[in-house]
Amino acid sequence: MIEFLNSIQNSLIYKNFFLVLSGLDNTILLLLISLPLGFVLALLFALGRVSKITLLSRTIASYIFIIRGTPLLVQIYLIYFGLGSVKFIRESFLWYALKEPFWCGVIALTINTVAYGAEIFRGGIQSIEKSQVESGLSLGFGKFLLLRKIILPIAIRKVLPSYGNELILMVKATSLVSLTTYMEMTGIARKIMAKTFAPVEAFIAAGILYLFLNFLMVQFVKYLEWKYNPHLRLSN
Amino acid sequence: MFKFDKLVFGDAGWGDEFLIATLMTLLVSILSMGLGLFLAIITVWAKIIQNRITRFIANFYTTVIRGVPELLVIYLIFFGGNAVVMSIAKVFGYNKYIELNALTIATIAIAVISATYSSEVLRASYLAISKGQIEAARALGMNKFSIFFKVISPQVIRHALPGIGNVWQITLKDTSLISVTGLVEIMRQSRISSNVEHSPLTFLITAAILYLCLTTISGRVFKTLEVNYSKGFST
Numbered sequence: 001m002i003e004f005l006n007s008i009q010n011s012l013i014y015k016n017f018f019l020v021l022s023g024l025d026n027t028i029l030l031l032l033i034s035l036p037l038g039f040v041l042a043l044l045f046a047l048g049r050v051s052k053i054t055l056l057s058r059t060i061a062s063y064i065f066i067i068r069g070t071p072l073l074v075q076i077y078l079i080y081f082g083l084g085s086v087k088f089i090r091e092s093f094l095w096y097a098l099k100e101p102f103w104c105g106v107i108a109l110t111i112n113t114v115a116y117g118a119e120i121f122r123g124g125i126q127s128i129e130k131s132q133v134e135s136g137l138s139l140g141f142g143k144f145l146l147l148r149k150i151i152l153p154i155a156i157r158k159v160l161p162s163y164g165n166e167l168i169l170m171v172k173a174t175s176l177v178s179l180t181t182y183m184e185m186t187g188i189a190r191k192i193m194a195k196t197f198a199p200v201e202a203f204i205a206a207g208i209l210y211l212f213l214n215f216l217m218v219q220f221v222k223y224l225e226w227k228y229n230p231h232l233r234l235s236n
Numbered sequence: 237m238f239k240f241d242k243l244v245f246g247d248a249g250w251g252d253e254f255l256i257a258t259l260m261t262l263l264v265s266i267l268s269m270g271l272g273l274f275l276a277i278i279t280v281w282a283k284i285i286q287n288r289i290t291r292f293i294a295n296f297y298t299t300v301i302r303g304v305p306e307l308l309v310i311y312l313i314f315f316g317g318n319a320v321v322m323s324i325a326k327v328f329g330y331n332k333y334i335e336l337n338a339l340t341i342a343t344i345a346i347a348v349i350s351a352t353y354s355s356e357v358l359r360a361s362y363l364a365i366s367k368g369q370i371e372a373a374r375a376l377g378m379n380k381f382s383i384f385f386k387v388i389s390p391q392v393i394r395h396a397l398p399g400i401g402n403v404w405q406i407t408l409k410d411t412s413l414i415s416v417t418g419l420v421e422i423m424r425q426s427r428i429s430s431n432v433e434h435s436p437l438t439f440l441i442t443a444a445i446l447y448l449c450l451t452t453i454s455g456r457v458f459k460t461l462e463v464n465y466s467k468g469f470s471t
Contacts, residue, residue, distance in 0.1 A: 066444075066448065068451075069447060069448040069451040069452060070409070070444045070447045070448055070451075071409040071410070071412035071413075071423070071447060072409075073412045073413060073415070073423060074412060074423065074440060074443050074444045074447060075444075077423075077426075077427075077436070077440050078437070078440045078441070078444065081430065081436040081440065082436050082437040082440045082441070083437075084436075085434075085435065085436045085437055086437065168303075171305075172303075172304070172305040172306065173305070174305075175305030175306075175307045175308060176305075176307060176413070178307070179307075179416070186305060186307055186308055186311075189308070189311070190311065193311070193315060199311065199312065199315030199316045199319075200312065200315075200316045200319070203308055203311050203312040203315075203316070204312075206308055207300070207304045207308055207312075210303060210304050210305055210308065211300065211303040211304060214303040215303070
């Protein structure tokens with residue numbers, strides 16, 4: 001029995017697991033900044049997208065079109081390699097953020113998720129029945145109150161499942177930041193691979209951790225759905 | 237900062253290289269989309285026949301691949317694929333070193349990812365066919381083969397086209413990750429060019445524009461196909 005346990009402890013996958021685990025905090029750090037920021041900006045962009053100001057709506061529409069039409073990798077590289085090559089950016093205060101792969105990653109991930117999120121929220125906002133808005137208006141709600149009390153709660157509740165999908169895609173997207181030398185889980189797995197020449201063990205260890213992270217994300221979204229859809233709960 | 241004059245065709249610029257790279261991206265996308273659809277059909281089949289083992293394997297496959305970053309899957313297949321192929325070859329008594337070429341690896345890797353998305357789309361559209369149709373076909377004495385090709389497939393295609401269009405866009409964008417394996421597609425080409433010319437902004441913007449063109453044009457193609465396949469069904 002003890003021999004068996006020892007053999008597990010000496011196995012490469014066990015050792016790799018803890019090595020990769022040390023990159024988990026970097027992955028989570030990326031998510032902790034870009035997801036909340038992306039959520040707030042996506043809501044604002046969605047409101048701009050449905051607004052009656054044509055210029056604003058058109059600008060946001062083309063932003064969404066460009067971001068959704070190009071791979072995330074291009075966006076990350078554009079920010080990390082592209083902006084870094086411009087002289088006046090290197091001399092400006094922006095360089096304090098853009099010289100760090102971490103902040104480049106955060107910026108790229110946020111830009112990306114805002115485009116997808118805005119489109120999801122737009123769907124939610126546009127699917128609200130007119131009667132709901134009208135009843136709010138007839139109660140004398142102002143524009144802001146209408147937004148805060150009726151439009152946003154219903155819209156967010158409706159799009160929770162598809163926004164949950166986007167959140168999981170974001171968890172997976174953080175792995176691309178490893179290509180800008182940022183050492184999160186995929187980056188560490190890549191380094192282990194280069195050292196030990198044992199690719200399968202290294203990447204399976206990382207894969208298990210990503211699965212776990214996504215599992216947590218799914219549970220979180222499920223909880224939110226349960227919390228914000230009290231009318232759909234079974235009687236209790 | 238910008239060196240767009242370096243994008244001319246011929247030896248002085250990178251125009252022709254980018255053209256070939258774009259074709260490579262398209263080739264990888266089409267091949268892996270096709271292979272992915274094939275894998276997806278098998279996965280759906282494994283899920284809908286009443287067999288616990290096949291269903292478990294299929295569910296495990298789709299859950300794991302969709303829960304793990306695409307980059308990780310590509311790394312795993314790129315670095316681990318050779319070892320797997322060699323160990324299979326060893327069983328058949330072939331002991332020499334085998335190396336799969338980059339295109340094969342890329343196609344398999346992207347197909348494995350794209351198949352999981354396609355399988356969900358296909359499964360949903362299969363379930364959307366009412367059971368009465370299959371029963372009616374059976375009552376007419378059609379065998380399994382003709383039920384599949386004459387009743388199920390045409391309807392699945394119609395239901396699935398919008399979803400498959402989305403999967404195509406995802407697949408097209410996922411091919412950019414293949415650049416880590418050294419296959420020269422748009423992304424790799426833009427890195428090579430920007431390293432030579434010391435102007436990443438130019439070539440990355442070129443790459444972005446090329447991807448944008450590809451996604452927009454193929455989006456149009458799928459729109460046309462959707463219109464064609466839903467003739468007689470007003471939407």
